[in-house]
Structure formats: structure tokens, C-alpha cells
Amino acid sequence: MCLGIPGKVIEITGEGVTMTGKVDFDGIVKEVSLAYVPDISIGDYAIIHVGFAITQLDEKAALDTLAHLQEIEAIEVELDPDAALAAEEAIAKGAE
């Protein structure tokens, strides 16, 4: 039901219902159906499940999510001065 992994579209053939393409997962290349992502382009990423691209991966959203996760501690520090010192130490440690 769920096993879908992100891959990079490196080749596209055909269009519409018969649209297929080659997707690269770190050196594994698999032929998949792109019928459900008609607007996808070469270089884009898609989530592949049982040989089908079920959605294009929104790279901006991915980077935004990661940035948000990395910022969490900084935001909380502003609210709690006591945590500021602990956070500074943690960040310094993380930078090692």
C-alpha cells in the first residue's frame, strides 16, 4: 500500500495514458509508468509505487520541511531564556 520511494526522471517516452519513463534511484534505473504525472519533466522527482509515479515530489516543499525542522530549536530558544544557554551549547556541539 505504501512503499513509494523518490526517484529522478531521466527519460520520458510517449504521452497521456501510455506515457512511460526511466527513473533513477541512486544508480538503479527502472522503467515506470508516468501516466498519472502528465506534467512531469526530465530532472523532476516522483514518488514511485509498484512501477507507477503516483505523484511528483515537490522539491521546494521538501526543502522547506527540512529547513523548518532544523529551525525548531532556534524558535523555541526565543521563547525561553533559560533554554537559550542550553541551545547555544547544543548548537556549538552540533557544529563540531
Add this chain to the structure above:
Amino acid sequence: MKYLDEFRDSDLARRLLDDIAGITTKHHVLMEVCGGQTHSIIRNGIDRLLPDDIEMVHGPGCPVCVTPLETIDKALEIASRDGVIFCSFGDMLRVPGSGRDLFSVKSTGGDVRIVYSPLDAVQIARDNPDREVVFFGIGFETTAPANAMALYQAKQEGLTNFSMLVSHVLVPPAMRAILDSPTNRVEAFLAAGHVCSVMGYEQYYPIAEQYGTPIVVTGFEPLDLLQGIKMAVLQLEEGRAEVENAYQRAVKREGNLPAQQMLADVFVTIDRKWRGIGAIPQSGWALGADYKAFDAAERFTVTDIDTIESPLCHAGEVLRGTLKPDQCPAFGNECTPRTPLGATMVSAEGACAAYYLYGRFKELEATP
């Protein structure tokens, strides 16, 4: 792998775990519906790293676990027939029917083949025009578009030797059934990320409102799961009951429209029985009139099957979250991964199999 490894960062995971601990002031029961999420939680030991007050209950999100016994038995019957090439995803091969499984059918001469995609089964049909090729079309909404495409192609090409045994189940009705149960303890849901990639999450708003239950669309990697859990816990702590999306890179509110169009063309919604749970209205998909000719259940008239579910098996209660696997009397005795009574002990993300792994290991702590 890009867009996968970044979401496994252990430092960020630790921070999220600390955040969750920091905001939790009372006991909360959360359920993830998707088997892939269950697998990831267990694999990464996430439920053992969460604060004790956050209780994860593994839901019926494993299509392997909930495929009705009658359907498994039908599959076994069809696979045993001379001349049939029976194709299936690997997950289904060890699921016990009334006394045997696809592996044993294979060992007694059935031509059972594992495929990665339903389109591979269609190719097998093209390559073997004198054989009947049957594909076991199981799955939630995530897999349905792929199965639909296989049928579409078969119909376009007039591949009369291809048919599909369809057993699709839908997530929202299952969530309602769980919430409707008088013994329900689940307070918030992690909605299945890839199901929502296909279907969007519009369907969850009425549920959140009607039951006052937070629903967070969640992915599969450790950071995705922890972020989803954090957002759900925050809602519970703040008394909100909203639908939120924690998997934005792969899910849009409206979902995948071309896929939904194909689904509407090929399938119709029906009442469906869930193994261990019973009938849930309008919770399944079957082939619509245009595709009935490709229905393996009709093409192969299977004589009355006497399904024999082990009376010792409590998989249903486990799937609903009302019984913990180690509370089942058969757990670890008659029922083990090697001798499973029900699908929840067979499947990699079945709750019982997961508990079996931990239960024998009580002295190990979650963190050093």
C-alpha cells in the same frame, strides 16, 4: 538516496522526540493506519523512543492483513488450476488461507509468480496467449491506480486471457469503523501518506469534525513520522480537531486527479468484508460494469468455499486496536511467525509479528 536520507537524520529525530516529550502533559492514544508506517515505526524503534504517555496503536493499514479469508481461499483455488499463471505481489505469498498459502500452492505445482508491478502481469499475459493469467489485485487506494491501469491496458489490447482478482480496501471508512466502535481508544490518526498522494485529504475533514479527532497526513521516514506525531499530539494538547498535512512534498489537498479519474472509470464502491473486523459499508472497490469481463472471481467459478478461520485467532481485535497482541492467548504459543494463525502474524508490519519480535526481548532498553 536523495529526498529519503535527509528525512532519516538522527539528530533532527532526537530533537523532534524531545519536542514531543516537552509538549506531552497527559496520556494520548494515536493510531497509524498504514502498514508501511507501522513497518517504519517498528524498524526504527520509534514507538519505544516516544514518551510513555504517547501510545501508538497499529491500525488495519495492511491490505495483506485485511484481505478477506474468502478472497485468499479463492486466490488459492485459482492458482492451483492447471494452465493458470497466478501473479502476485510478494506480500501475499505467505498469508494463510483456510489451511494453506500461495507458497504451498507453488510447491505442489501451481505456477505462482511474484511481480513488482501489475503491468508485469499484463506482459506475462501478452507473452503467454494460451494461458490464463490472473493478477491478485490487492491494496489500498495507493495501489489501485496501478491495478486500474493494468485493466485499462488489457481491455485496450483485447487481452482476453488476463483477469484480476480484486480486493481493494479504503481507508476513510475503516477509520470511521474504528471510531464508531464502543471500545475505541484512538484519539488521533496519522493518515496514510501515499494513500493521500492519490486521493488527497478532502475526505478527512468530515471525519475530524464529526468525531472531534485530529487527523495528520504523515509520511514514512523517521522525521516524517515524528513530525506527524508531534502535530497530532499538539492538537490533542490544545483541544483542536483539524486535518493537517505533514507530508507536503508528496501530498496535495486535491490529490492526483488523473489517477482519480482512472479509478472512477474502472472501479465502483461496494461494501466489503475486512478479515478479522467484519463488514464495513462502502469500504471497498470492485470492478465496474465496463471491466466486469476481467473479473477473475466471475471468470473462474469457484465452488462454495468453507472458510476456516482459526477460532484461536484474535487478529480482528488487534487490527481495531482493542487488544494488544501479547494479550492474545494464542500469542507465542499456537501462533508464531513460523506457524501463523492470522495475517497479523505473517505480514512484516502486522502488529502481532512486531510484538513477537519485542516480546522475547523485554530486558532490552530503548536507549543505551
Add this chain to the structure above:
Amino acid sequence: MTIENWTCPMPLRDHPTIVMGHGGGGQLSAELIEHLFLPAFGNGELAELADAAVLDLEGSISFSTDTFTVHPRFFPGGDIGELAINGTVNDVAMRGAVPRYLSVGLILEEGLPMAELGVIVNSMAKAAEHAGVTIVTGDTKVVDRGHGDGIYINTTGIGIMREGADIRPQRATPGDAIIVSGTMGDHGMAIMSVREGLEFEASIRSDSAALNHMIGDVLDTGADVHVLRDPTRGGLAASLNEIAKAANVGVLIEERAIPVDRTVAAACEMLGMDPMYVANEGKVVAFVAADDADRVLNAMRSHPEGVNATIVGAVTDTHRGMVAARTPLGSTRVVDMQVGEQLPRIC
């Protein structure tokens, strides 16, 4: 050598495929031996064509047998022939013996293309030469079409035990360092990449290799090596579980330390498989006294088969009989024995 450019070393009668007669003991059998096996495996003892080989051996003997049925028989990085030689050479070497002699038993299916047999036999000859072992006796049978998977190969090997070697699972001791000689999962995923229904394009090659030279160098360092095991079917997880149970010790692995090639990891992600459970054909797992770990690593890394050798965990005296792994998140999970074959999954 490929099937396309294989040429018969000496002209056979016009038989492009194996027929029942090739196993019958008559003229056709004799031709197969004379025109194919002897030129490939050619050596004094085999050329005697006696019913049995006579060998002069001194000391304790290590003796191992294995049968090879891999399908497909040709895969990226090797074939069933190479596997058959290396597999038995390795089993003998894992006990602390120097492999010397092999027997080869072939069961051929009627209809097997002669060119394929030629390539396989050639692979076996090359592998034997590289390993420094001699094939001194053999047998060939042919079964009816439809009653065999093309070719099954049994190899049985004899080696001379190194003086003082006492290497067996029961010797695993709490405190031991657990070392793997290189990346996990290569062979199994190479096979997957060409398995019908699951094919994908990849640069993954089987790691099939004879490890006796590397193991010899490891033992020559004088390190206190307790256990050696080649993690074939069931992968690293199976080997660790077998050893943990046999010695009644606990095993704790650091997941992050397990070396896995990026492309193999990607293939595992795609099929939903865990590299710890995927077969290897050219790797060794070693349990060594902690103080000797560095010596063993250096010896391994000086061989092409062991460049990625690394410590992956240790033996404990807790959770005896069980294997645990610390995940990158810091939690600990059980690494259980797989029930049957690991299958690709969609869930």
C-alpha cells in the same frame, strides 16, 4: 567469455545441446569429458579418469559439500559455475583450512545449450585456478527435459587444517569484535536485478569470490579468530543468529556501521528489502578477540575482496541467543531469523 563467442575447445559431435546420452556413460559421456572437462580442469589426477582420485594428505582434514541451484544461472558479476567453486572453497577455508581438492557433480537437463555449459565450465576452471584448488574427480548425469533447472552443480571440497586452528561458532565469546569483510547484499540484489518480474537496470554485480587467500593472511597474523562464516542465504542476519544460538551469546550490531553499496541500498529500498537479510557470496563475518580486531582489519584490507572491511558490532553476555541492532535513531531492535526467503513487498 560470453555464450555468443564460446567456441568448443575440441570438435564435438554435432550436439548444440545436451542430450540423454551425455550422461549415459558411453561414447557421448566420454566425449564430454575428453573434449570439455579435461581441457578445462585438466590435471594429472583427473586425467587418470579412474573411478576415484587418490590423494596424499597429511594432518587434519576439513571436508565440506554444497549444491548450487541458482536461477538465473548467468547474472551480473558471475555464473553458477564460479559460485559453485568459490562457495565450497570458502566453506572449507572458514574452518581454518587450506582448500586443496574439489569434486564436481553435474546434473544437466536435456536441452541445455552446449555453449552455456562451456561457459560455465570455463568459469569453474578459472575460479579453481584463482583459488589454487584442483578438481580431481567428477560425475555427470543428465535428466529428462523438464526435470531439472538447466544445471545443478554439487561441489565437495577437502582442505588441510592449519596448525592450531580452532574456528567454530561455539567459540564466540562476550567481548569479541564482529567484523565484516565488505559491503553487504551485493550478490542477492545482483540476482534480483535479473529475476523475471523484478528486473531493473543497475551496475550491481555479484561479489562471488574465493576468500581462502585473504583468510590465510588473516590467520597468518596470529590473531585470535574465534568464528568465521560466509553470510550466504539469509544474509548477515542469518549468520549472526546461527552463531548467537550455537554459542549462546548475545550479538549487538551498530546498523550505521554495516557497509552497503549505495546502489544496493537503493535497490533494497525499491523492493522493500533489508540488506542485512540479502545473500553474499564473497564476504566473511569474523568474530575475533577485541584486541586483535585491528590486525584482522589490516590483513583483510590488503586484499581486493576486503577493502571495505570494518567492525560492525560486538558479542555481549546479555540477551543470549539473540541478535540486536542499534538503529541510527538510537533505539535497539531485534534482528530475527527470517522465516523463509525475503520477498519484495509493496506495503
